[in-house]
Amino acid sequence: MRSSSGRNSSGNNGGSRGGNSGGRGGSSGGRGNYRGAGNSRDDNQGGRPKKPRPEERRYDVGPGATQSGPKSGRGASARGGAKGGPRQGQATGRGRTAPGTSREYEARAEERNRERYAGKKDVKLPKTFPGAEQEGERLQKILARAGYGSRRACEELIEQARVEVNGEIVLEQGKRVDPEKDEVKVDGLTVATQSYQFFSLNKPAGVVSTMEDPDGRQCLGDYVTNRETRLFHVGRLDTETEGVILLTNHGELAHRLTHPKYGVKKTYLAAIVGPIPRDLGKKLKDGIQLEDGYARADHFRVVEQTGKNYLVEVTLHEGRKHIVRRMLAEAGFPVEKLVRTSFGPITLGDQKSGWLRRLSNTEVGMLMQEVDL
Incomplete structure (x- = not known):
């Protein structure tokens, strides 16, 4: 049993170490064991709570932390970053591990979130970037894609008042256009605003006017096999007739160019043997009776x-x-060679036999103007 007069008893045994009584020496100047388990200074100092000794400090945090250890979530030692303290997921000196997020826990959380939002509709976020609330494409971008030059060059066309949309001249930059609905014209000629392609082929003699031939003969499709989109021919030419034939993927334009209602003119050069009478032209214009x-x-x-x-x-x-x-055979002049030199506004020019060329924007516009497109 401890004596209340610790100082007097320590004086009698001042020179001994490891005694039952603690504290420093009493009136006789003796010195006790400061780290002894029974030190009265450690047991009770004015009723204050006992502080942990350095070797007894704990670094584990969370619900399992004791009153003597650090509070959860405070200080560098609580975060596992203090010098000498274990990091998250490592074992402590007492065989415990700091809490960490496992992959299994994350997978379960993600699965719960998927189940929670499985039946809900997608939330449409507000469009915050400039011009997002507007529909269509910028006019200069459409013109550039149609082949009228760079966007800067197309902006100059707009500044020169050469562009019109739905019959109205456009003067301001950045106007938005719907390529599917709006009609765009440059210098009065319609612009093909969609991904249409237009070609002119100088068909050689012996080529069949079809895209595929079951008999294996050379046909029009042999000249456009490397095209990504499907093209078709506008009208036909006899197998032995040479000259201009158009290829496109614009169905409405192809239909109108071949329809009798629009009366698109074609010009031919025919080699015949004479002599021919002076009234042959008048006879052909008046009409030749055929079957x-x-x-x-x-x-x-x-x-x-x-x-x-x-x-x-x-x-x-x-x-x-x-x-x-x-017509010429009925008039008495069989044709030895026939070449079509023009189809509407599209002329053969110096295009060589068997050569395929892309039509210019002006030529496409003239074709559309020819059939009221």
Whole structure:
């Protein structure tokens, strides 16, 4: 049993170490064991709570922390970052581990979130970037895609008042246009605002006017096999007839170009053997009776004469099969060679036989103007 007069008892045993009584020496100047388990200074100092000794401090945090250890979530030692303290997920000196998030726990949390929002509709976030609330595309971007130059060049077209949308001239930059609905024109010619392609082929003799031929003969499709989109021909030419034939993926334009209602004119050069009478042109313009009805030419002229060999030009707006050959043969002049030199506003020019070329924007606009598109 401890004595209340610890100082007197310590004086009698001042020179001994490891005694039962603690504290420093009493009146005799003796010195006790400061770290002894029975030190009265550690047991009770004015009723204050006992502080942990350095070797007894704890670094584990969370619900299992004791009153003598640090409070949860405070201080560097609580975060596992104090010098000498264990990091998260490492074992402490007492065989415990600091709490950490496992992959299994994260997987369960993610699964619960998926189940929670499985039946809900997608939330549409507000559009915050400038111009997001507007529909369509910028006019200069559409013109640039159609092949009218860079966006800066297209902006200059707008500044020059050469562009109109739905019949109204556009003067301000940045106007938005719906390519599916709005009609865009440059210098009065319609712009193909969608991803349409237009080509002109100088068809050689012996090529069949189809995209595929079951008999393996050379056909129009052989000239466009490397195109990503499907093209089709506008009208036909006889196998032995050369000249201009159009290829496109614009269905409405192709339909109108071949429809008799719009009367698109085609011009042919025919090689015949004369001599020919002076009234041959008048006879063709007045009409030649064929087995399927009258056929009339819109224009006729002699281009060249070499002895009895004549090169004549015939223009007509009909598209019946072998129409030019049948008309001249009925008039008494069988055709030896036939070349179509123009289809509406598209001319053959110096395009070589078998060459395929992309139509310019101006040519496309003239074709659309020809059939009221």
